[in-house]
Amino acid sequence: MKTKAIFYHAGCPVCLEAESELATALNPDHYDTEIVHLGNEKDKLPEAEQSGVQSVPALVINGKPYHINFGASLADLKG
Amino acid sequence: MKTKAIFYHAGCPVCLEAESELATALNPDHYDTEIVHLGNEKDKLPEAEQSGVQSVPALVINGKPYHINFGASLADLKG
Numbered sequence: 001m002k003t004k005a006i007f008y009h010a011g012c013p014v015c016l017e018a019e020s021e022l023a024t025a026l027n028p029d030h031y032d033t034e035i036v037h038l039g040n041e042k043d044k045l046p047e048a049e050q051s052g053v054q055s056v057p058a059l060v061i062n063g064k065p066y067h068i069n070f071g072a073s074l075a076d077l078k079g
Numbered sequence: 080m081k082t083k084a085i086f087y088h089a090g091c092p093v094c095l096e097a098e099s100e101l102a103t104a105l106n107p108d109h110y111d112t113e114i115v116h117l118g119n120e121k122d123k124l125p126e127a128e129q130s131g132v133q134s135v136p137a138l139v140i141n142g143k144p145y146h147i148n149f150g151a152s153l154a155d156l157k158g
Contacts, residue, residue, distance in 0.1 A: 005104070017143070018145060021140050021141065021143065021145070022138070022140065022145055025084070025105050025106055025109070025110060025140065026104050026105065026106060027104055027105060027106040027107060027108075028106060029106075030104065031104060059101070061100050061101065061104065062100065064096070064100060065148075066097060066100070066101055066147050066148055067147070067148050068145050068146070068147055069144075069145055069146050
């Protein structure tokens with residue numbers, strides 16, 4: 001079974017670069033990668049928070065958050 | 080030709096977790112992943128700095144740095 005990986009972003013320049021370089025770099029044989037734009041899909045904010053995501057871009061693998069550089073804080077996306 | 084990816088770490092707990100989850104997750108068909116322990120290989124510090132690495136763990140893909148969470152600053156590793 002593949003591991004679930006979720007890449008959270010918000011369309012910011014830092015996010016887009018991380019998306020194109022990193023979110024697409026995961027081994028497709030082992031990872032099922034979903035890309036979530038938290039600016040457009042605000043209903044996914046609680047899910048991201050629950051996984052420990054504090055800022056975007058972030059990659060959640062196996063339920064664990066990996067913050068990649070810094071684009072925007074989750075708090076800013078709630079406004 | 081494969082893209083070069085270098086994962087820089089320093090043996091810290093945050094680093095080791097990122098290494099086991101993320102450095103090993105890159106698509107081996109497209110990425111040639113090298114793992115560098117900057118605590119043990121201090122001669123690689125200038126190379127990491129030149130790529131823009133400011134803290135570990137960090138992944139450099141195509142010469143661009145992606146800082147993953149925060150383990151230790153590069154400055155601390157120079158001591």
